[in-house]
Each structure stands twice: as C-alpha cells, then as structure tokens.
Amino acid sequence: MLNDILIINKAHEKAAKTIFDKVMEERKEKYIITITGEVGVGKCEVSHVLGKLLKNEGVMVKIIHMDDYYKIPPGMRTEWRKKHGIRRVGYEEYNWTLINRNLEDFRSNRESELPSVDLMNDQVDKILTNFAQIDLLIINGLYSIKIDSADLKVFIDLTYKDTFDEQKATGKELMDAFRLKVLQREHQVIQTLKSEADFYVDFDENYESLHF
Amino acid sequence: MLGDVLLITEKHENAAKVILPVILERKVSKMLIAISGESGSGKTELAHVLAKMLRKESIIAKPLHIDNYYRIHPLLRTEWRKKNGIDKSVGFTEYDWDTISKNLDDFRNNRVSTMPCIDLVTEQVDQLTTDFKGVDMLIVDGLYAIKTDGIHIRIFIELTYHETKKAQVVRGKEPQNEYRMQVLEREHQVVQSLRSMADIFVNMEYQVVIPSTKGSRL
Numbered sequence: 001m002l003n004d005i006l007i008i009n010k011a012h013e014k015a016a017k018t019i020f021d022k023v024m025e026e027r028k029e030k031y032i033i034t035i036t037g038e039v040g041v042g043k044c045e046v047s048h049v050l051g052k053l054l055k056n057e058g059v060m061v062k063i064i065h066m067d068d069y070y071k072i073p074p075g076m077r078t079e080w081r082k083k084h085g086i087r088r089v090g091y092e093e094y095n096w097t098l099i100n101r102n103l104e105d106f107r108s109n110r111e112s113e114l115p116s117v118d119l120m121n122d123q124v125d126k127i128l129t130n131f132a133q134i135d136l137l138i139i140n141g142l143y144s145i146k147i148d149s150a151d152l153k154v155f156i157d158l159t160y161k162d163t164f165d166e167q168k169a170t171g172k173e174l175m176d177a178f179r180l181k182v183l184q185r186e187h188q189v190i191q192t193l194k195s196e197a198d199f200y201v202d203f204d205e206n207y208e209s210l211h212f
Numbered sequence: 213m214l215g216d217v218l219l220i221t222e223k224h225e226n227a228a229k230v231i232l233p234v235i236l237e238r239k240v241s242k243m244l245i246a247i248s249g250e251s252g253s254g255k256t257e258l259a260h261v262l263a264k265m266l267r268k269e270s271i272i273a274k275p276l277h278i279d280n281y282y283r284i285h286p287l288l289r290t291e292w293r294k295k296n297g298i299d300k301s302v303g304f305t306e307y308d309w310d311t312i313s314k315n316l317d318d319f320r321n322n323r324v325s326t327m328p329c330i331d332l333v334t335e336q337v338d339q340l341t342t343d344f345k346g347v348d349m350l351i352v353d354g355l356y357a358i359k360t361d362g363i364h365i366r367i368f369i370e371l372t373y374h375e376t377k378k379a380q381v382v383r384g385k386e387p388q389n390e391y392r393m394q395v396l397e398r399e400h401q402v403v404q405s406l407r408s409m410a411d412i413f414v415n416m417e418y419q420v421v422i423p424s425t426k427g428s429r430l
Contacts, residue, residue, distance in 0.1 A: 003260065005220065006217050006218075008217065048217065048333075051333040060336075061334065062331070062334060063333060116340070118342065120260075120264070120267065120274055121267075121274060121346070123342065123346075125341060125342040125343075127329065127338050127339070127340055128338060128339040128340075128341070129331070129338040130336065130338075133334070133336065
C-alpha cells in the first residue's frame with residue numbers, strides 16, 4: 001500500500017514485541033506470519049513494528065497487505081457491494097489466485113509482481129520485488145488467517161464497535177449507514193475465523209492483556 | 213516509499229492550508245509541485261497533506277518521493293560515500309536524473325510508468341508501475357526536488373537538520389553517528405544553495421511565506 005498513515009502507539013509496540021519473541025523462537029526458512037483482526041484494530045501498525053524488530057535482528061522481512069488483493073478496486077467496491085448484496089462481503093472478495101501465486105514466488109525465491117493500492121488516488125499500482133533475499137513474510141488483512149500454509153497465525157482482538165472509532169480516526173473510508181453494514185458483516189465473518197488462529201493478542205479496554 | 217511512517221501534525225496541515233489556494237490559483241494541466249528541505253523537515257508529510265487537500269478539490273495529486281532515485285543502493289551508499297569522500301559524493305549527482313526525467317515525461321504524457329520504490333523495511337529497491345493517466349498533479353518531494361526541470365511551484369522548507377535532529381532520532385530512519393552528521397552537514401550546504409530557486413518558503417516556525425514577484429508592480 002502506498003500513502004497509508006500509521007499511528008503507532010504503545011499497545012501496538014507491546015503486541016509486536018510479544019509476537020517477535022515467539023517468532024524468534026520458532027522461525028525457520030521462508031517463514032510466513034499472518035495477522036488478522038477487524039478493521040481499525042492495528043494490523044498494519046503491529047506489522048510495521050514487528051517488521052522493524054525483525055530487521056534489527058538481520059531478518060529480511062516483507063510486509064504484504066491483503067487490502068491490496070481485492071478483485072474489485074477501491075473506487076468501484078461500494079457500488080459492487082450494493083449491487084451484489086452484503087452477503088458477498090467476505091474473503092471471496094480477495095484475488096486468491098494472485099495471493100497464492102505471490103506466496104509461491106516467495107517460497108521459490110523468485111521475482112514477483114504484487115498489487116499495491118495507492119490510497120491517494122485509489123489506483124492499483126504494481127510492485128516488482130525480488131523474494132530471493134526475503135526470509136520472512138508478514139501478511140496482514142481481515143482474512144489473512146485463511147492462508148492455510150502460514151506458519152504462525154496471529155489474531156488481534158477488539159470488537160467492531162471499538163474499531164468504529166478507530167475507523168473514524170484513520171478516515172480511510174467514508175463512514176455512513178452502508179459502511180456500518182459492511183463492518184458488521186466483516187465482523188461476523190472474522191469472528192467465524194477466529195478459532196483458526198494459533199496466537200491471540202487482546203487489547204482489552206480495562207487492561208491490556210497479551211496472551212497465547 | 214514503502215513502509216514509511218509519517219508523523220503528520222497540525223503544523224503540516226496549517227502550512228498546506230495556506231499553500232493550497234496558491235496552487236489552485238496557478239493551476240495548470242499536468243502541474244508539477246516540488247518540495248525541498250533537509251532531512252526531517254517534513255517534506256513528505258507536507259506533500260501528503262497537500263495531496264489529500266487537493267483530492268477534496270477533485271484534483272488527483274500523486275506524491276513522488278525522489279529520495280527513491282538515488283543511483284547507489286541504500287545499503288551500499290555509506291561505503292560509496294566514504295570511499296569517494298563526503299564532500300565530493302553527497303549532492304545532486306547522487307540522484308538518477310535520467311530516470312526522474314523519464315518518469316516526469318511519462319506523467320506529462322499520461323503513460324504507464326515504472327519507477328524505483330524503496331522498501332524501508334527491507335531497504336530493497338522494488339520497481340513500482342503506475343498509470344499516470346488520470347493523475348492531474350505530481351508533488352515531488354526530496355532534498356533537491358526543486359532543482360528538477362519543469363516545476364511550476366517550488367516550495368522550500370527552511371528547517372535545518374539541527375532543528376530536526378530530535379525528529380530524526382524519534383523516527384529511527386537512519387542511524388545517528390559521526391559519519392551521518394557529516395553527511396547531514398554536506399546535504400545541508402547543498403540544500404541551502406537551492407534557496408533562491410524557491411517560490412514559496414516554509415519558515416522556521418513552519419509558517420508559509422510567499423515573496424511578492426519582483427517587478428510585478430510599479
């Protein structure tokens with residue numbers, strides 16, 4: 001993603017450090033971490049901090065954003081969803097063929113073409129990168145947990161009502177009645193996937209708890 | 213740049229608010245705006261905020277970071293500079309001006325364009341392909357951005373690396389040491405030499421100063 005604004009706080013740093021410790025224990029060649037959670041929960045922020053921590057240990061990390069892999073580009077997505085109905089909102093909206101191809105490129109140390117949404121103009125650009133030097137992938141996204149072959153599946157937990165405020169703060173999407181319906185639907189889908197995680201990070205409102 | 217963390221604050225927004233009407237007033241097709249300033253002065257932040265405000269005016273503006281266009285790869289640059297001497301190597305010639313010109317030409321001609329894009333997490337140089345059709349303006353930010361040919365509005369941020377030292381450390385973008393300080397000093401000299409090219413200044417207090425054009429009135 002290009003032109004994204006990240007506001008990194010202590011909770012993101014703590015979460016990233018906890019995941020980092022686990023990864024340093026367990027990692028092997030061509031390791032894949034997925035970070036899942038609701039909209040606005042801090043997936044990008046945690047990925048970013050985690051990436052930097054690993055880089056300091058000499059691990060070459062690439063961060064992949066599943067938001068770049070929607071079949072329907074951002075400018076047309078709301079219209080598409082209104083036309084096809086709210087039940088079509090979910091992991092089927094991703095271009096899984098492309099995701100799997102890029103994962104294969106990573107494992108095979110190849111050059112790879114990745115999509116990259118420019119948030120400034122909602123255009124989908126392409127990034128050509130070389131996976132030969134990359135040891136580890138951090139894949140973040142609403143439904144990244146659906147990547148079965150991931151080595152570590154992390155779930156960051158907050159209810160969608162908490163993330164509603166986060167959404168408004170980041171201002172990535174216009175907030176209206178339809179957007180709220182979409183968030184509700186995405187929340188339902190994510191909750192059904194939660195049990196597939198290996199590792200849970202919990203930002204409880206009363207106290208921050210991080211646990212496996 | 214991939215993985216760049218911008219710290220956008222009120223001062224960037226306030227400066228952009230003053231600059232925006234000037235851009236709208238002088239608007240031309242396929243407009244090029246450039247922002248120069250030393251490391252940590254807020255070039256990228258200002259470019260970002262301006263692009264967002266322009267979008268609200270239905271103008272599609274894309275930021276272009278020409279700090280992506282160094283000839284020498286980030287991981288090899290320190291060695292190169294030490295070998296050739298900081299005074300000789302640090303400066304305009306570090307940019308790949310041929311590729312910059314080509315990409316700007318692609319922009320003017322509504323073409324699909326490929327450009328370098330540094331991933332700040334890996335420090336790898338990836339290649340970004342984008343379609344300039346439908347992009348109305350480019351906001352070019354970088355140390356020496358206002359030196360680029362064909363710029364319509366040149367913005368110069370006056371903060372020097374002394375003032376921004378704290379911000380540099382907080383961002384953690386580059387390691388702070390003796391060598392880095394020498395580079396910053398040399399970059400400072402080169403950037404300051406571009407002052408006279410500027411149309412708009414952002415002063416030490418981050419206020420916008422627009423000098424009236426010479427000889428415009430009797």
